[in-house]
Amino acid sequence: MADQPRKIAFICSKGNLDMVYPALVMGWAAIGNGIDVTIFFTFWGMDMINKDRVDHLEVPPIGNSSMKMNMMGVPGYVGIPQIMGIIPGMTAFASALMKSKMKKLGVPTVREYLEMLSDAGANMYACKMSVDMFKLKKEDFLPCVKDIVTAGDFMDMTEGAQIVFI
Amino acid sequence: MAVKKIAGIEVQVNDEGFLTNPAEWTKEIAVELAKEEGIELTPAHWAVIDYCRKSAETSGKAPTLRTITTEANVSTKDLFALFPKGPAKKVAKISGLGKPEGCV
Numbered sequence: 001m002a003d004q005p006r007k008i009a010f011i012c013s014k015g016n017l018d019m020v021y022p023a024l025v026m027g028w029a030a031i032g033n034g035i036d037v038t039i040f041f042t043f044w045g046m047d048m049i050n051k052d053r054v055d056h057l058e059v060p061p062i063g064n065s066s067m068k069m070n071m072m073g074v075p076g077y078v079g080i081p082q083i084m085g086i087i088p089g090m091t092a093f094a095s096a097l098m099k100s101k102m103k104k105l106g107v108p109t110v111r112e113y114l115e116m117l118s119d120a121g122a123n124m125y126a127c128k129m130s131v132d133m134f135k136l137k138k139e140d141f142l143p144c145v146k147d148i149v150t151a152g153d154f155m156d157m158t159e160g161a162q163i164v165f166i
Numbered sequence: 167m168a169v170k171k172i173a174g175i176e177v178q179v180n181d182e183g184f185l186t187n188p189a190e191w192t193k194e195i196a197v198e199l200a201k202e203e204g205i206e207l208t209p210a211h212w213a214v215i216d217y218c219r220k221s222a223e224t225s226g227k228a229p230t231l232r233t234i235t236t237e238a239n240v241s242t243k244d245l246f247a248l249f250p251k252g253p254a255k256k257v258a259k260i261s262g263l264g265k266p267e268g269c270v
Contacts, residue, residue, distance in 0.1 A: 005251070025269055032231050034252025107270060108232065116232070119242035 007161035009038040009154075014166060015047030017059040017095055017110075021102075022166050024113040031120045038161065039117070040154050041145070042127035045166075046134065049126060049141045054111050058095040061085040067094065111142070118144035123157070125149045173198045184259050188222060191262025199260045203249075207260075211248050214240055218261040228263035230254070232270040 008030050010023035023039055031037045047053040061067050061080045068079035084090060108116065118124065126141060128150045138148055149157075170179045173194035178186045183202075185191055196215060200207045207215075217238035221229040231254055235242050249256040258266055 028231075028270060029254075031246075032252060032254035034255075106232070116235075116242050120246045 004160070005034065005036050007036040007038070007158065009040065009158040009161040009163045011040045011042060011154075011163065011165045012045030012048060013043045015044035015053070015057060017057045017098055018064075019166060020045070020048050020057060020110055021107075023164070024110065024117065026164070027117055027122055028113065028120075031117065031122055036161070037117065037122040038154075038158055039122060039124045040127060040149075041125070042130045046126055046130055046136065046141075048110055049114065049124065049145050050136070051140060051142055054114075054142065055109070057110060058091050059098050060091040061094045062091075114142060114144045125154065125157075127151070127154075182255075182259075182265075184264055185262040186264075188219075188262050191219075195262060196260050199262075203256050203260065205249065205256070205260070208248075210240075210244070211260075214238055214245065214248060214257060215261045218257060218263060222261070222263045228258035228261065228266040230266045230268040230270055231257075233268075 008027075010027055012020065012023050014020065027037045027039060041049050047057060059067075062082060062085035065079075068077040070077065080090065080094070114124070122144075124145050126136075126138075126145055126148045128148050131137075131148050138145070168179055168181075169176050170183070171177075173192065175190070175192065175195060177190040177195065180186050183199075185195075197207055200211070205211065214234060217234060218229055221233065221237070229237070231242075231245065234240065234257065235245055240248075245253050245257075249260075254266055258264065
């Protein structure tokens with residue numbers, strides 16, 4: 001076990017801003033600690049690696065009952081009422097709020113994070129079935145994406161890895 | 167907590183071999199700790215180590231990888247090449263600091 005480096009693989013299936021960060025944060029922590037990292041992007045998760053989408057990821061307040069915080073000096077976990085969430089601009093507002101909070105903490109953008117992971121040696125792949133379904137091509141993805149692979153290929157390359165589905 | 171003799175000097179180390187008192191660190195200790203990790207220190211390594219020591223002096227903690235790449239003018243690729251297989255702990259350990267606190 002000692003001479004076999006630990007391996008971890010993330011399956012990113014979501015494109016909402018709050019759901020794209022877990023794999024990036026954990027992946028970066030893993031690779032920084034010498035753990036082999038593979039990330040497989042499928043379905044909505046492909047928004048993370050899509051050149052035209054990566055900088056426009058959003059987090060919608062609708063249907064998220066946990067999106068309550070001490071906001072604008074008002075304490076006591078204030079949330080946006082669900083009915084207000086349908087008003088045009090609410091999703092943009094929530095997304096801008098989250099982005100600014102992360103920026104203040106020094107958290108890199110999704111695009112930067114992927115570049116860091118790629119430079120550090122993480123292996124990143126897009127899911128063949130999703131790519132076919134969304135009619136995408138390798139050129140639509142950021143350069144960090146090594147290839148478009150099948151679910152079977154993914155299983156082969158993650159033998160012995162701990163797999164995290166997000 | 168244990169006492170370990172590195173480069174002829176007795177220092178306090180924790181279970182993972184990190185120095186617990188950064189003030190006990192010397193350049194000779196860094197050379198020895200790097201050897202334990204299989205790294206031969208070059209001027210490029212020293213630039214990173216020197217930055218980490220300086221950063222810890224003011225902040226009191228080991229800088230994260232992201233802080234090193236942005237502040238010490240070293241690329242992510244180079245940092246991972248200089249300290250292969252897990253630079254986060256290796257850089258901090260060789261620099262005589264604790265594990266970096268922070269997620270990026």
